[in-house]
Amino acid sequence: MGINRREFIRIAGLSTLIGLGGKSAWEILAPGEVDAAIAEKPQALKATRWAMVIDMRKVDEQVAARCAQACHLVHNVPDLSHPMEAKDALPPEVAARQQLKWLWTEQFYNAFPGDEQEHLAEEVKAKPFMVLCNHCQNPPCVRVCPTKATFQREDGIVMMDMHRCIGCRFCMAGCPFSARSFNWRDPRPYIKDENKDYPTREIGVVEKCLFCVERLAVGLMPACVEASQGAMAFGDLNDPKSQVREWLRANFAIRRKPYLGTNPQVYYIV
């Protein structure tokens, strides 16, 4: 007998491995040719800790609506209650539940639970508080993301990589500010004016405010800050001369749910 069963299986296995893996392993391990650089744009805005201050004394319904609209327009955020074609219409309760939002408004009691006062100033009670992702220093969403699709940049921005998001929604459960929305359906039929320079999202990914990283990279301020016409300040919290620090020095500001320890970086002057 020339060959026993065990030996035969061993040889067959080895030759399969070499046959299947050898060529591709060679191709993968062979040195590549990509030899060019990716660089920062010279006009990019840089900071060590981006933060936002919202001066609620200057914010009313119109300002808030203008900011939200500017943001949603630039980033192709769909409006589920206004589809482009009648066949995509959703029942109002579904549209409200699944609405995607990067920047929206809340009443004081909802935006600042735990900070309620028994007798709150009428003016504050009625204010539409603009809320968005707080870009926490200690972001729970980043900690729970299993694919590192959401991560914290050196400049403090809690960034999302839609290419990696698997739609598990752990981050939505982790975020105490409900700043994240899930794409329950294809958003394209609900985007009236597409900004062709910015991608949309797909069904099955989570999205949120990114502090306009794409605008900072080309030297522009975030869209909401521009649209607010002076009601919002954006800048480097670690730079004592920045506008955010100046505003925070001169005014008393509060943050949403600071007691949770996430260290949110959006401040509200009330």
Added chain:
Amino acid sequence: MAEEYKNEFGVFGERPKVEKKLYDAKYVIPGLIIFLILVTLPLWPNLGKTVPVPQPSLATPAIEKMKDKKCVEALEFMRTNHMRLLIDWRDGVVRTDEKGATQGGREYVATDGKRYTASLSNTCLECHSNKTQFCDQCHNYVAVVPNCWGCHIIKEQQVAQGGAK
């Protein structure tokens, strides 16, 4: 003496006498033939046909206006490595390194020193504004379906015959 029947578990006395023939040949052989036909069925319609080699079109207004018709890198490099280049661009724009610093940036410095904005929709498709005539030609030919277009917007005057993914 009859041959001992032996395997790794022990000795089992006489080897059983089994007639060496194909049982149920009248079922087995037609069955095998039918199986072979079924397995090769997808090949029959294409027998003898040749699929034309894709001809990605460069006829877009932006490219025709260019004096020196050159992509961000050399043609041969782009042909084989455009997907790697795009992934590098993506990582440079979106991701950060372990420390959290942005990995690169939004500008691609080509090997000839020219600078380009690293963007699929805003740089590639600015010249190649004919996705169905350019990208899809080869992608369909080799049956790859890149999932770029679920999010990235196709800047293309919709060509009538479009429809490919």
